[in-house]
Amino acid sequence: MATKPSIPKGTRDFSPTEMLRRKYIFSTIERVFQKYGFLPLETPAMENLETLTGKYGEEGDRLIFKVLKRGAELERALEDRSKGLAAEALRYDLTVPFARYVVQHQHEIAFPFKRYQIQPVWRADRPQKGRYREFYQCDADMIGSTSLINEVELVQLFDDVFTDLGLKVVVKINDRKVLSGIAEVSGQPEKVVDIVTAIDKLDKIGREKVEEEMRAKGVSDAAIQGIAPLFELSGTWSEQRPVLERWLAASATAQQGLKDLSFTFDAVGAMKSAVLEFDPTLARGLDYYTGAIFEVKALEGSLGSSICGGGRYDDLTGVFGLKGMSGVGISFGADRIYDVLQETGKFPAELGGSTRVLITNFGAAEAMHGLKLLRQLREAGIAAELYPDAVKLAKQFKYANDKGIGYVAVIGESELQSGTVTLKDMRTGEQRSISEAELIAVVSS
């Protein structure tokens, strides 16, 4: 007997209902990406293993899904383990494949290059709620420009997407240069990574535990004291800015970061659905971000975790041999946006895709006539179906009901003779007899 079928851990099937909703999210994001001048790009599901290893830190390397060698190559690898059992791996994110693409095709690309990419990525992580081993990323990056106008546009892009999705969000922004400045001013600039990863957890574990963690990582009490002003920071950017300028006066790096942030705040202007907020505790993706850092959180729903991220990286393509290419990019977490929209009931009630009208099937003659009508309806741009089998009518009506089809056009023997259809509005339950010529007009209104 066949064993019960299943799918790998951390992967999911998406039902038609779920897919309509997912496509709604993807197409909303894609439309905005295009409006901002980003062009589509796709890269293979698999990359050469060496393209990926070492790009995500020690922790990241462990989470890369490796693809086992096959055939004779595998036999050889099993005998001599020194070269490893895998030469390829599934992509871990979209940014590194993008960097690889840019380097490989640098002579064909016109810079600044703006691309978007909506594809699944894989991580050999331990699944949890909202964390999968296969999930989609929706990335937009521009590379080959250091202008802060890019940062400004990305903030506006966030605003546009979430306005279209009808969700209130906060866009948090920070600058890696400010974080370096904080470490500088504290007197232990070499501890910047430890300081920053601890600060990053502030809203989750609180000030005391953050200080505890810094102490555990070897940050001195004097330095922790020096970071204290961070915890007292409050108010809007215009209130925060002078405080930061005074506190971080000794660090030229920090001053530059503050200047850049101010430019972004000033240039963004009024926003529709998003609130822009400076968050000094924001540190994500420290490995390659060098300037601005972005994160978006929903102001509705209970998810709490971030639904988008991004930032500027000064030397993303350097590891592949192309130096001095600065880029800035963002990523939408479609799966988490789905959860928030689902929880807050923000999905549109009717998401296209469902058939508008179903023609009943009473038998060969009626069906052949229905087929002709079906063609006319479709020519008129109306999604229509003919029930394929001449089963009892209740079953055909139930099919329409379950599928959310708006109208059922009953064509039996009497309708066939009189050239009419009996049209039932499935929402109201009303039913009336109309001529075939009227059908398209009534159904499309």
Place this chain on the structure above:
RNA sequence: GUGGAUGUAGCUCAGUUGGUUAGAGCGUCGGAUUGUGAUUCCGAAGGUCGCCGGUUCAAGCCCGGUCUUCCACCCCA
């Protein structure tokens, strides 16, 4: 990768200190209505109790292993 929970019908879940033939609601299917869904009434089907092994006269229940899902950490979308 570390620590802790979880798994019973398609779905959500009951199931007594281990005791005969494992239940409910929803859904599905059939009928009431051979030309009408959603609502109503009647009826039926559907389970190797995640899987493998052990203890026992007897296991859905106890023990071990394994897998899944979930939670915390790590990290992250």
